Each structure stands twice: as structure tokens, then as C-alpha cells.
Amino acid sequence: MAPPAPGGVEWLGLRGHLIDAPVFGQLRSWREGAVLIDPASGRIAEIGEFGLLKRRHRPHAVQWVGEPHHLIIPGLIDTHTHLPQYPAVARGDGELLPWLRQSIFPLERDFSRPRAQLQAPLFYFDLARHGTTAAMVYSAIYEDSTDFAFEAAAASGLRISLGKVMMDVASYGPLQPKKILSVSLLESETLCRKWHGANDGLLQYVFSPRFAVSCSDRLMRGAAELARQYGAAIQTHLAENVGEIEKVRYQFAWSTDYTDVYEKCGLVTSRSVFGHCIHLLPREIAALAAAGAKIAHCPTSNLYLGSGIMPFDRLRAAGLCIGLGSDVAAGPELNLWTVMRSAIDSQRARSFYNRDVKPLKVADVFHLATQAGAEVLGAGKNIGSLDVGKEADLTVIDVESLLPYGGSGFPRVSELSPQDLIALCVYRGGPAATVATYVRGRKVYGAGQAPPPHPQRPDADACDI
Secondary structure: OOOOOOOOOOEEEEEEEEEEEEEOOEEEEEEEEEEEEEOOOOEEEEEEEHHHHHHHOOOOOEEEEEEEEEEEEEOEEEEEEEHHHHHHOOOOOOOHHHHHHHHHHHHHHOOOHHHHHHHHHHHHHHHHHOOEEEEEEEOOOOHHHHHHHHHHHHHHOOEEEEEOEEOOOOOOOOOOHHHHHHHHHHHHHHHHHHHOOOOOOOEEEEEEEOOHHHOOHHHHHHHHHHHHHHOOEEEEEEOOOHHHHHHHHHHOOOOOOHHHHHHHOOOOOOOEEEEEOOOOOHHHHHHHHHHOOEEEEOHHHHHHOOOOOOOHHHHHHOOOEEEEOOOOOOOOOOOHHHHHHHHHHHHHHHHHHOOOOOOOOHHHHHHHOOHHHHHHOOOOOOOOOOOOOOEOOEEEEEHHHHOHHHOOOOOOHHHOOHHHHHHHHHHHOOHHHEEEEEEOOEEEEEOOOOOOOOOOOOOOOOOOO
8 A cells, every 4th residue: 555645745546447458468457446646756656446545545635536437548659750740741642752852851851940949839739639648759850949849848748759860861951961970960969968868857869860761871870879878769760661672772782681771780779669660571570679679660651651561460479569650740640549540450451361460459559559659668667557656657538528429328438348448549539538648647738728839930931951
């Protein structure tokens, strides 16, 4: 039993139906449950039956909030998304490389500090509104706008891993080619020294070479060395598109395959997160698994750009840790429930043509979006499930709002199984059902909360090519 709350300091108690998925394929549930949060540490102090916990603690020692029809889950975790790209959702209809040139690089090129001041607070607000408590995020290539993106992340209270995009081949930046490499490494290191572990550890720096197509081997080696030096994570893209793979084969003729480029540059580590990984050869899968690398599965993005369907079963069977990513803006929204649904649908589509493929279930994808996502971020011991001692990164959902007829009793929430409740969220969930989002027990979003104020939109003055 947790010690009594210190005099004069109320503990927070959240009441509702508790569901988590600490193990792949299995839901754990406490009906008529409650979570008790220690305000000093922001950690889960107790979980259990609401009536029992309420009787156990002195009156006025706990601030109880919530309703029996509320669903309390671990905060959702987005392992791959792009802040500057959000305004470009649903734009363009080409494959990856043409889409980047036509729709994304022009947008990122203009991601100046004034634009970051406009976008970043709204981006983090939208994450929290969707029930996302942690995310691994790409910025653009500029130090000043990435610096403000960190400032806004700190103000949001979210758990954010963020990095300045690194590119020195066909870059969209204003620097001369001979200077891009050294400046990119220097600015990335400066940002890392300032922000890695900031805001009491809620902020982490991630070295972010975009992908091999836009990076020299010298840049990738430099990024790997900086990540090792500062104990930081690495994020990049891998084997997303067939045309991209062909370009890498031509650009790095000395390599055995795409993953080999990253291996020889030192980027394949246990703290590396590779986005997509659709078209990997067996050797590549084995190499990533041997290194303990992590995978960000982005099914909405992969379908939107026609990149393909990741062979989830093969990667998981190899022992790879896989989380889910919205991959905005190729992914059309930040809603991780939609990403979960897309993961189910895409693997089910594979099973139509290959009977050896086992379709994913709602318990599987819920695990990917919570505990597995935490492990991808290197935070699996601290967040991702409703275990006592973990930090209280939580999302509260009004399940009644997801039922037909607005929860008027057809059916009653109390009649639904844990599987039914998570399925409702996966197939009908979204920001309208989010009651509250908590990080370390602090509310970072509440239903009806207005978005943060922002400066007037800047003119197209930002950065010349």
C-alpha cells in the first residue's frame, strides 16, 4: 500500500475502466478501477478497485476525478512524425521521392524560427488532443527553428524526442555544399548539448540524418559518432520505397544493401529507430535484430504513398522491437487510433494472399502504440503500461462518445469487454473522445481546452534556397 499523501498535498486519483497491454496480444483490465498518482514524483502509486482505494485513503487526501464510463489507458506513443510537414497532409499523390521534392522540401525549406513559433505549439497541442503523450519527431535542417521547437515542447509538458534533420546531398538549405556537412554536425551537437535530457528528462535529442539518399557517408559517420558521444538516439528512414532503394544502390555502389550503408557508417545500434523498413532483405532483418535496432511502423503513410506493406510477422519473428508512427505528413493525421486500424487492415490484406500471415488483433496494435512504443523510445521501464512505479503518462477516453447514438444505452459501456472497448477506440477513436491527457501525472490537455495562442502567420520570408 502507498504511504498516505503528505499533509496539505492532494494526490490525484483517476477513476474509470483501466486497460493496458504490457505483453503483445494480451489486454490487462481493471473494471471499476482507479489509478492513484503521487504528486511528488508523478508516478503511479497504486492501482486497483476504485471503492477499495477510496476507502483506504483519508477523506480530502485524494482529489478523485473521472467516471465509470471513462477508459484509462497508458498514453499513446508516436515513434515517427515530422513537425514541419503537418500543413502538407493529404497533399500530392505521387510516390516518395517525387512527393518529397514537390510537396515537402519546399515546405521544410521555409521552416524558419517564425514559422516554428506559429506551428510548434499547435503541433504539440494536437498531439496531446489525440491522446499522445510521447513522440519521436523530425524538425527541418535549421538550428534556430529546431531550437524553438524544443522550447515549445518544454512548454507543452509532453515527452518529446526531437532532432534537426541532417542532409548534405541535394539539401534544401541556403549553405554552400562544402559547408553543409560541417555546419550540420556542429549545429546538431549544439542543440544536443542544450536540450538532451532537458525539462527534467522529458526532452531528448535525437540525431536525425534524413536517409541515405540525402546524406554523404561522412555526414552519417559524424552523426553516429555524436550519438555515441552524447548517449543519444538516432532516427532515420530505411527501405521505404523501391525507387529509394535503387537510388541508394547507385549512390553507394560499395554497399551490400541499404542497411549495409548504415552499418558501415555506425548508425545501426540499439538506440537507432528506423522508419518504415518495408522492403528489407533477410540479411538486413537479421542485422537489425542482432544490433537491437528499433522499427517505427507507419502503415497510414505507407498506404498513402503506395510504398508497400511492411511484413510485420517477419520482422517481429526476428526479434525486432516495433512501434507505430503517424509519419505526418505522408500519414494523413496524428491520430494513432487510425494508425492502429491501418496496421490491422494492411496485415489482414496480406493474409488474403498468404495464408501463413497471421492478421493483427486490437490487443496487438494497442501494445505497439503503448508498451512497445515506449521500448522504441528507450523508456519501456518508465512508461507504456499501468504498473505501480511507472510514470503516470495516461490518456482518459470517454467511451460513451464512441458508441452508436452517443452512448444512449445501445449497448451499455458496462456490458462491453476490454477487447470491445479497445476495438471501439481503434475503429472509432479520435480527439473528440479524449477527456484528458497526463504526463507524469500533470494534465497537459483537457476536453474543450483551447489551442495555445500563436503569433500572426509570417510572410513567405523565411529562407532562400
